[in-house]
Amino acid sequence: MAKTMLIELEQVNKTYNRGKANEVRALRDVDLRVAVGEMVCLKGPSGSGKSTLLAIIGCVFPPSSGRAAIAGRQLARLPDRFLTIHRRETIGFIFQRFNLLPALSVLDNITLPLLPLGVPPKECRRRARVLLERLGIVHRENFPAGRISGGELQRVAIARALINNQPLILADEPTAHLDSRLSHEFMAIMAELKAAGKTIIITSHDPLVAEHPAIDRVVEVHDGRVGDTAPEDHA
Numbered sequence: 001m002a003k004t005m006l007i008e009l010e011q012v013n014k015t016y017n018r019g020k021a022n023e024v025r026a027l028r029d030v031d032l033r034v035a036v037g038e039m040v041c042l043k044g045p046s047g048s049g050k051s052t053l054l055a056i057i058g059c060v061f062p063p064s065s066g067r068a069a070i071a072g073r074q075l076a077r078l079p080d081r082f083l084t085i086h087r088r089e090t091i092g093f094i095f096q097r098f099n100l101l102p103a104l105s106v107l108d109n110i111t112l113p114l115l116p117l118g119v120p121p122k123e124c125r126r127r128a129r130v131l132l133e134r135l136g137i138v139h140r141e142n143f144p145a146g147r148i149s150g151g152e153l154q155r156v157a158i159a160r161a162l163i164n165n166q167p168l169i170l171a172d173e174p175t176a177h178l179d180s181r182l183s184h185e186f187m188a189i190m191a192e193l194k195a196a197g198k199t200i201i202i203t204s205h206d207p208l209v210a211e212h213p214a215i216d217r218v219v220e221v222h223d224g225r226v227g228d229t230a231p232e233d234h235a
Contacts, residue, residue, distance in 0.1 A: 003035035006168060006199045007057055012066035014052050014224075026052040027063070028224040036167070039190065039200040041210045044221030050203050051172070053221060057201060058170050059087035071167065088117065092161030094171040098153050100160075102146025106137070109145050110159045117164070124163075131159035135189070151182045158189060169193060171202045175209060187212045 014027040026049045034040055042050045055061060056068055062075040062083070069075070071090045078086060092113075100109045110131065111124040119127075132138040135155040140148055145156060154174070161169055171190070175183040183206065190200055191214035202209055210218050220227050 005033050006036045006038075006071055007032065007034035007201075008067070008069040009033070009056070009063075010067040012056065012063040012068055014049075014056065015064045018064065026224055027056070030066070030224070030226050032219065032226055034199060034201065036199055037194065037197055038216045039194045039202070039214055041215050041218045042201060042203040042221055043205065043210055043218050048221040049224040050221040052224075053226070054170055054172060054201065054203055057168075058091055058093065059083050088113065088164065090166050091168045091170055092164070092166040094157050094161045094169065094174050096173040096176050098157045100145040100153060100156060103144055105142050106132070106145055106148065106152075106156050107141040109156055110163055113160060113163055127163055128159065131162055135159055150178060151185065154178060154182060154186055155189075158186075162193075167197075167199060169198050169200045171200065171204075173203055173205070175204060175206045180208070183208050187214065190214060 009030050009032040012027055012030040012032075013025065016024045016026060030053065032053075042053060044050045056063055056075070057070060059070055059075060062068060062078070067074060067076070070086070073086050075083065101112075104112075107125065107128050110128040114124045114127070129138060129141065132141055135158060137152050137155050140152055140156075145153065148156070169190075175186055178186060187209060190202070191212070194200055194214055202215075204210060209215070
C-alpha cells in the first residue's frame with residue numbers, strides 16, 4: 001500500500017538577497033519526501049542549510065524555485081495570509097530555547113497559539129489541561145514559566161506544539177540545552193507521538209537523537225544539498 005506523503009519537496013532552491021553582492025544560495029535542488037507518521041532527523045553543520053530547510057517545511061516562507069507541498073498545499077501558490085493560516089493548522093513548533101514567556105503561567109503559554117484562532121477560553125483551558133496531564137506537569141499549570149525547571153519547560157514547549165492537534169511537529173535542536181536524562185525523556189515523548197500518528201522532523205547534532213530507534217531516517221544536509229542515511233549508520 002502506497003504511503004501518504006505529508007512533505008514533498010522537488011528541486012527546491014532558496015536564495016537570499018538574490019542579485020545583490022551578499023547573495024547566498026542556502027538550498028540547492030533539494031528533493032525530500034516524508035510520509036505521514038515518519039520521524040526524520042535533519043543533521044548538518046552550522047550554515048549547511050538545515051535551518052532554511054526547516055523553515056520551508058514549516059511554511060515560514062516559500063522556496064525561491066522548485067515545488068514545496070506541505071500537507072497537500074503548494075507553498076508557492078499561497079499568499080502570505082493563507083501561508084500563515086496553513087502553518088497554524090498544520091504545524092506545531094518546538095524551539096531550541098523554548099520561546100516561552102516567563103511572566104505568563106504555564107497554562108497561558110500553552111494556549112497562546114489558539115488565540116488567533118478564536119477558540120473559546122474554556123476550550124483552550126480544557127485542551128491545555130489534557131496535555132498537561134499527559135505530560136505529567138498539570139501541577140505546574142498556574143506557575144509562571146520563569147519559575148519551573150528546564151525539563152518542565154521542555155514539556156510545556158511540547159504541549160504548546162500539540163495544542164491545536166497539528167499533524168506535523170518540527171523541533172529545532174530540542175536537546176541542545178538538556179542533560180542526557182532529559183534528552184532521553186524528550187525522545188521518549190517523541191516516540192509516543194510518532195506511535196500516535198504524528199509526523200516529526202527534528203534538526204539535531206545530538207547522537208542521542210540521530211541514533212534513537214524511533215528515528216526512521218537521518219537526512220544529512222551539507223552546502224544546501226541533502227542525502228538520506230539509515231539511523232544505524234550513525235551508531
